[in-house]
Amino acid sequence: MTAEFDRDIAVTPTGEQEYAADLRPGWVVGGGLNGGYLLATLAHAVRRSSMHPDPLTVSVYYLAASTPGPATVATRRLREGGTLSTFAAEIVQDGTPRLTALATFGDLDGLPDDVETSATEPDLPPREDCWGLALAPKEHRAAAPPLQSRFTMLFDPASAGWAVGRPGGRPVIQAWFRLNDDREPDPLSLLQAVDALPPVTFELGRMGWAPTLELTAHVRARPAPGWLKIRHETRNLAGGMFEEDCEVWDSAGRLVAQSRQLARQPRPTR
Amino acid sequence: MTAEFDRDIAVTPTGEQEYAADLRPGWVVGGGLNGGYLLATLAHAVRRSSMHPDPLTVSVYYLAASTPGPATVATRRLREGGTLSTFAAEIVQDGTPRLTALATFGDLDGLPDDVETSATEPDLPPREDCWGLALAPKEHRAAAPPLQSRFTMLFDPASAGWAVGRPGGRPVIQAWFRLNDDREPDPLSLLQAVDALPPVTFELGRMGWAPTLELTAHVRARPAPGWLKIRHETRNLAGGMFEEDCEVWDSAGRLVAQSRQLARQPRPTR
Numbered sequence: 001m002t003a004e005f006d007r008d009i010a011v012t013p014t015g016e017q018e019y020a021a022d023l024r025p026g027w028v029v030g031g032g033l034n035g036g037y038l039l040a041t042l043a044h045a046v047r048r049s050s051m052h053p054d055p056l057t058v059s060v061y062y063l064a065a066s067t068p069g070p071a072t073v074a075t076r077r078l079r080e081g082g083t084l085s086t087f088a089a090e091i092v093q094d095g096t097p098r099l100t101a102l103a104t105f106g107d108l109d110g111l112p113d114d115v116e117t118s119a120t121e122p123d124l125p126p127r128e129d130c131w132g133l134a135l136a137p138k139e140h141r142a143a144a145p146p147l148q149s150r151f152t153m154l155f156d157p158a159s160a161g162w163a164v165g166r167p168g169g170r171p172v173i174q175a176w177f178r179l180n181d182d183r184e185p186d187p188l189s190l191l192q193a194v195d196a197l198p199p200v201t202f203e204l205g206r207m208g209w210a211p212t213l214e215l216t217a218h219v220r221a222r223p224a225p226g227w228l229k230i231r232h233e234t235r236n237l238a239g240g241m242f243e244e245d246c247e248v249w250d251s252a253g254r255l256v257a258q259s260r261q262l263a264r265q266p267r268p269t270r
Numbered sequence: 271m272t273a274e275f276d277r278d279i280a281v282t283p284t285g286e287q288e289y290a291a292d293l294r295p296g297w298v299v300g301g302g303l304n305g306g307y308l309l310a311t312l313a314h315a316v317r318r319s320s321m322h323p324d325p326l327t328v329s330v331y332y333l334a335a336s337t338p339g340p341a342t343v344a345t346r347r348l349r350e351g352g353t354l355s356t357f358a359a360e361i362v363q364d365g366t367p368r369l370t371a372l373a374t375f376g377d378l379d380g381l382p383d384d385v386e387t388s389a390t391e392p393d394l395p396p397r398e399d400c401w402g403l404a405l406a407p408k409e410h411r412a413a414a415p416p417l418q419s420r421f422t423m424l425f426d427p428a429s430a431g432w433a434v435g436r437p438g439g440r441p442v443i444q445a446w447f448r449l450n451d452d453r454e455p456d457p458l459s460l461l462q463a464v465d466a467l468p469p470v471t472f473e474l475g476r477m478g479w480a481p482t483l484e485l486t487a488h489v490r491a492r493p494a495p496g497w498l499k500i501r502h503e504t505r506n507l508a509g510g511m512f513e514e515d516c517e518v519w520d521s522a523g524r525l526v527a528q529s530r531q532l533a534r535q536p537r538p539t540r
Contacts (some may be wrong), residue, residue, distance in 0.1 A: 057532050059329035061372045063349045078370055079333045084483070086331050088358070088370065090298050100348055100358065100384050102331045104373055104483050110508035114535075115490065117433075119505035171388065213354070213374050214327040216486045218532050225348040235389035236525050238490055239381035241326075243528055258513055260530050261489050262327045265292055265384075 002184035004150065005192070009041045011048060017075045019045040021091070025068035028184040029147035030209035032065030035099075036195030037147075039215070040188050042089050042101055045073035047188070050085045052105040054187045059216040060101040066093060078102075083110065108187060108222045121249050122156070122231040124176045129177060130154035131163060151179045151196065159203055167205040173197055174231040177248075185250065193228055194246045194259035200232040200240065201266055208266025210242075215261035217246075226251030240265050273453035274463070276421065279311045287345045288510070289315040291361070295338035299417035302335030303312060305369075306465030307417075309485070310458050312359050312371055315343035320355045322375040324457045329486040330371040336363060348372075353380065378457060378492045391519050392426070392444045392501040400424035400446060401433060421449045421466065429473055434473030437475040443467055444501040447518075455493040455520065457515055464516045464529035470502040471536055473511065479534025480512075485531035496521030510535055 011019035027037040030171040075089040083106055124130065131250065132154045133141055154176040158253045161168035177193055179185070185193065194217045199210035229249040235243045242265055248257040278296065281289035297307040313325045345359040353376055360370040394400065402424045403411055424446040431438035447463055449455070455463065464487045469480035499519040504512045512535055518527040 058332075059326075059372060059484065059486055061329075061348075061374060077394055078331075078367060086333060086370070095349060100356070100372060102370060102484075104331060108509070111511070114508060114510065116507040117505065136422060190332075213327065214372075214488075216329055216484065216487065216530065218484075219512060220506060220511070220513075235387065236490060236528065237386040238384060238525070239378070240384065241381070241490070243488060255508070258506065258530075260486065260528075 003179065003181035004051050005179045005183045005189060009044045011041065011045045011073055013048065017049045017077065019048065019073040021071045021073055023066060024070050026146045026150055028068065029145040031211070032067060033214050034147050034195065035062060035215060036192035038066055038091060038099055039195065039217070040192040042073055042091055042099070043103060043188055043191050046087045046089050046103050046105060047073050049075040049077060049087060050105045052078060052085045052107055054106055054108045055191060055219050056104050056106045056261060057216065057218050058101055058191060059214065060099050060104040061214050062099045065100050066091060066098040069093070070202065071138065075093060103120050108219070115254065117255050119247065119255055120122060121253055122229045124174060124229055127154050127176050131157055131160050152179060153177055153196065162202040162207065167203050169204060171200050171204055171234045173200050173203050173230065177228040177230050182262065184225040185220045185228055187222060190219050190223060190248055190257040191217055193230055194257055197230055197232050199263065200234050200244050206266040209216050210263040210266050213262045213264070217257060217259040219257050221254055221256045223250035223256040224252040224254070237265060239240050273449065273451035274452045275449050275459060278307070279314045279458065281311065281315045281343055282532050283318065287347065288341040289318065290514060291341045291343055293336060293338050293341050296416045296420055298338065299415040301481070302337065304417050304465065305332060305482050305485060306462035308336055308361060308369055309465065309487070310462040312343055312369070313359055313373060313458055313461050316345050316373050316375060319345040319347065319357060320375045321350060322355045322377050324376055324378045325461060325489050326372055326374050326376045327486065327488050328373040328399050329484065331484050332369050332482050333406045334366060334368050336361060336368040339363070344420045344468050349524050350437040354370045359386050378489065385524065389517060389525055391523055392499045394426050394444060394446060394499055397424050401427055401430050421447060423447055423466065431474040432477065439474060441470050441474055441504045442501065443470050444499065454495040455498055457492060460489050460493060460527040461487055463500055463518050464527055465470050467500055468500050469533065469536065470504050470514055476536040480533040480536050483534070484533045485507055485529060487527060489527050490527045491524055492519035493526040494522040494524070495521045507535060517538050
């Protein structure tokens, strides 16, 4: 059986380095489709064009909201070498580019196996002690955006005060994460995972949508099967914007993806 | 008098959104020209094409080393809105793209004036207690790459063990920074500043060049005049690569630029 995620990021070649995608309504959140879903779809097309299988670094600039329905993913090879390929790519709907990206692909299995990570794994409580959508009141579940039904996300209660109307005030949100159909994580799904959690500004009492200007993700290792741990944080809210750093750790305790985005702050709601 | 930095990043229009640059040998380091200098030159061309004056976020992918001499900077407007413009841009030499970038420009003076920064300013000793190239033995000064003569960089001795053959082993390097001719910092020069320090891997005893795959810089505020404080650090050396985060703080104690790059690790030399 093909997992939901794989069905939803499917692309079909339509020309020289060009692909058709059908962006699925299940990924709607806030003012459009989830940026991580779009990034994974775009990278899926680049993978089809590239002799190297894995996104090592992808930078995406969001130009306009994408909507469910047909889209074209155009890729353009800028350099292809022995170990790395660099591409430009964009997602176009109705003749308008919705997002544009640069990406360097390589082969994660071909990298040296040194690991000297000083970053620390998110200290999440066991999953049975975390908060998921299933625990929310019925009316809350009914009002949740479609995106929330694409995966199971189990929040650390210590950084989920926002979910019960009592934002903790610390600019951190962390959660367990698993795609529907127990679809195991891979380098493409990590690109969705880095933009899956709510904006870290929720925990500061700003419950609005935080439009991303730019997001860059580094995939640092092929993830082990199983649940992921994801942490969002920010250290510089200023000038109406904030940077949001994301770390994704796999079930083997390895830091497998890092991302940073620049987003507009939601307006305070309390 | 025009400051050295401004002479060196000068660009001349040669066509529709296209510019000529003369890349200066003074910025050579390691295997080519300093990536920050190239980034500032590229952004200078984008500024000429844009109705918005300031780089807010720039992502650059390095395709091949650039060399001193003539270059073309080609810019392409992807979107122009009321407050933001997004461009693609590349630097081409001898018909070959050397680096390619995406950039969103805006107007830093038009942003709200909120500041809630939880990041902490580098705790640098006074400049007279820091180490600069002027203190180095004569033969060391003579062997320093040309780049080191474009600015005054005064290292915190606590993270400069590498300079005296005793790398401290902590993945942090921090320094005071000022361009030649007392050229005051501005959003363009911040793009050079985020890639001015030696790779943080020096302090881990790996003294080689660390080629950048990708660098994204966010300019968060117009810097106050005076000395900058710059800090590099990494939290994830793995798979032959490392991410390097840079913060630039201005003389008013404000975090004015943040960057992250993905680079290849130099081979250990000790």
